[in-house]
Amino acid sequence: MLTEKQEAILDFVRAIQAERGIPPSTRDIQRQFGYASQNAAMNHLRALAKKGVIEQIDGRTWGLKARLVQAHLFTVPVYGSIPAGRPTAEEQSAEETLQLDPSLFGLPARAANRLWALRVRGDSMTGAHILDGDLALLERREPRAGDIIAALVNGTETTLKRLLYRGRAAILHAENPRYADIVPESGLECQGVLVGLIRRTT
Amino acid sequence: MLTEKQEAILDFVRAIQAERGIPPSTRDIQRQFGYASQNAAMNHLRALAKKGVIEQIDGRTWGLKARLVQAHLFTVPVYGSIPAGRPTAEEQSAEETLQLDPSLFGLPARAANRLWALRVRGDSMTGAHILDGDLALLERREPRAGDIIAALVNGTETTLKRLLYRGRAAILHAENPRYADIVPESGLECQGVLVGLIRRTT
DNA sequence: TGCGGACGTGTTCAGCCGAACACATCGTAG
DNA sequence: CTACGATGTGTTCGGCTGAACACGTCCGCA
Numbered sequence: 001m002l003t004e005k006q007e008a009i010l011d012f013v014r015a016i017q018a019e020r021g022i023p024p025s026t027r028d029i030q031r032q033f034g035y036a037s038q039n040a041a042m043n044h045l046r047a048l049a050k051k052g053v054i055e056q057i058d059g060r061t062w063g064l065k066a067r068l069v070q071a072h073l074f075t076v077p078v079y080g081s082i083p084a085g086r087p088t089a090e091e092q093s094a095e096e097t098l099q100l101d102p103s104l105f106g107l108p109a110r111a112a113n114r115l116w117a118l119r120v121r122g123d124s125m126t127g128a129h130i131l132d133g134d135l136a137l138l139e140r141r142e143p144r145a146g147d148i149i150a151a152l153v154n155g156t157e158t159t160l161k162r163l164l165y166r167g168r169a170a171i172l173h174a175e176n177p178r179y180a181d182i183v184p185e186s187g188l189e190c191q192g193v194l195v196g197l198i199r200r201t202t
Numbered sequence: 203m204l205t206e207k208q209e210a211i212l213d214f215v216r217a218i219q220a221e222r223g224i225p226p227s228t229r230d231i232q233r234q235f236g237y238a239s240q241n242a243a244m245n246h247l248r249a250l251a252k253k254g255v256i257e258q259i260d261g262r263t264w265g266l267k268a269r270l271v272q273a274h275l276f277t278v279p280v281y282g283s284i285p286a287g288r289p290t291a292e293e294q295s296a297e298e299t300l301q302l303d304p305s306l307f308g309l310p311a312r313a314a315n316r317l318w319a320l321r322v323r324g325d326s327m328t329g330a331h332i333l334d335g336d337l338a339l340l341e342r343r344e345p346r347a348g349d350i351i352a353a354l355v356n357g358t359e360t361t362l363k364r365l366l367y368r369g370r371a372a373i374l375h376a377e378n379p380r381y382a383d384i385v386p387e388s389g390l391e392c393q394g395v396l397v398g399l400i401r402r403t404t
Numbered sequence: 405t406g407c408g409g410a411c412g413t414g415t416t417c418a419g420c421c422g423a424a425c426a427c428a429t430c431g432t433a434g
Numbered sequence: 435c436t437a438c439g440a441t442g443t444g445t446t447c448g449g450c451t452g453a454a455c456a457c458g459t460c461c462g463c464a
Contacts, residue, residue, distance in 0.1 A: 003410070003411095005410080005411075006410095017223070020259050020260055021219075021223060021224070021259055021265065022223075022224055022259055022260050022263060022265075025450075025451060025452085026451075026452065026453095027450075027451075027452095035412070035413085036412075036413055036414080037412065037413045037414060037415090038414095038451090038452085038453095039412075039413075039414085039453095039454090040411070040412050040413080042452075042453075042454095043410080043411070043412080044410095044411085047410080056452095057222050057223055057224050058222060058224055060419095060420080060451070060452060061224060061451085061452090062452090063223065063224075098303065098305075098306060099303050100302065100303065100306070101300065101301050101302065104300060104302070104337075104400060104402070105402045105404070106402060106404065126331070129328070129331040129332075129333055129401075130331075131331055135306075148403070194403050195402070195403055195404045196400070196401060196402050196403060196404075197399070197400070197401035197403060198306060198398070198399070198400055198401075199331075199398060199399035199400075199401075200306070200307045200308060200397070200398050201350070201396050201397055201398060201399060202307070202308065202397045202398075205440070205441095207440080207441075208440095227420075227421060227422085228421075228422065228423095229420075229421075229422095237442075237443085238442080238443055238444080239442065239443045239444060239445090240421090240422085240423095241423095241424090241442075241443075241444085242441065242442050242443080244422075244423075244424095245440080245441070245442080246440095246441085249439095249440080258422095262421070262422060262449095262450085263421090263422090264422090
């Protein structure tokens with residue numbers, strides 16, 4: 001979605017805006033990244049705006065929408081079940097959105113735009129103490145063996161499974177003996193790695 | 203403290219800043235109040251700054267210092283283990299504090315000062331899918347049968363147990379067969395009822 | 405081989421911004 | 435009566451800002 005540079009710029013804008021309320025000017029960005037020209041920053045801001053993550057607040061100043069800045073909160077989209085395709089930052093398809101303090105899960109600020117949440121359905125992960133109705137917090141990143149990941153199976157729906165390797169073959173293991181392991185035929189599509197869990201018990 | 207005009211200006215600044223994140227310029231204020239001179243606004247801003255309700259955010263822009271806009275977040279104290287006595291609102295003894303959105307757990311605003319959190323130790327509640335290291339969110343209120351509660355046993359430490367009744371006698375049931383039920387001798391001291399759970403998996 | 409996108413330099417320009425200075429009015433406290 | 439603070443007007447200035455234009459590099463893709 002975002003290039004590496006664009007993400008760096010976005011992080012900087014977010015940091016400044018969270019700290020002092022006002023986003024950095026193009027020349028602030030220029031200085032921060034050592035650009036010789038103000039236009040380098042301008043180009044990135046325009047690119048970020050085209051991708052919808054920032055906007056021009058008062059017709060001049062480039063910054064994040066006010067709601068996304070509040071204190072040091074992340075705004076995380078919550079999905080019920082994910083239709084085919086990767087969950088992107090398009091929040092249109094998100095059921096709702098939720099605000100949480102990243103320090104709760106020990107997440108660095110730059111994880112902000114890689115986070116999303118999934119409302120867990122079914123009992124396939126009860127062995128890992130993840131229940132129906134729980135809210136799984138996921139980060140879009142490369143999974144490691146043993147991670148619990150949200151994976152796209154059958155190209156239709158996203159499910160939570162533990163990623164294991166049998167030799168070189170990846171298998172998706174349900175933490176419930178009533179469910180069989182899934183062996184992805186073609187490439188494995190990982191949409192996120194579990195980093196946190198939120199449960200409502202009332 | 204503030205004059206009538208100053209209060210009007212302050213309200214306007216607050217409104218604009220809440221809406222778009224960036225406070226109005228002196229000329230915005232001038233237009234809003236129909237001043238013929240920008241200096242009228244400047245004078246008021248300087249007066250407000252002298253009284254401490256406003257400051258210069260980035261060396262130029264005048265705006266509110268406090269983030270009075272901050273969503274509807276609860277500040278919840280987090281305890282490791284609770285020493286004897288009831289966990290009160292004194293946050294001095296809290297290990298840390300945590301900010302969360304009450305809507306995450308479907309809690310009404312008036313629950314704010316009844317909430318606290320406990321860092322779970324031990325495996326006595328794994329049957330209820332509550333693990334060592336989890337953060338249990340609790341509300342101080344009268345428990346009902348079947349609730350998972352934080353109870354003070356032996357007058358020394360707080361543990362999480364399920365509250366059951368055998369006839370009229372209350373028993374504290376660990377959701378783990380390796381732990382025996384506890385039958386409180388004297389009155390049962392309930393410090394909170396489990397309303398939510400937060401787990402960090404990384 | 406050519407095209408376009410990401411990325412970056414160098415420069416100029418019009419507009420907005422805070423700041424300052426000079427000055428006026430009014431009511432109130434000493 | 436005087437001094438002062440609150441409230442304004444009118445004007446000017448230097449600095450910062452976003453925007454635009456021209457130009458250049460690198461890399462992947464058709």
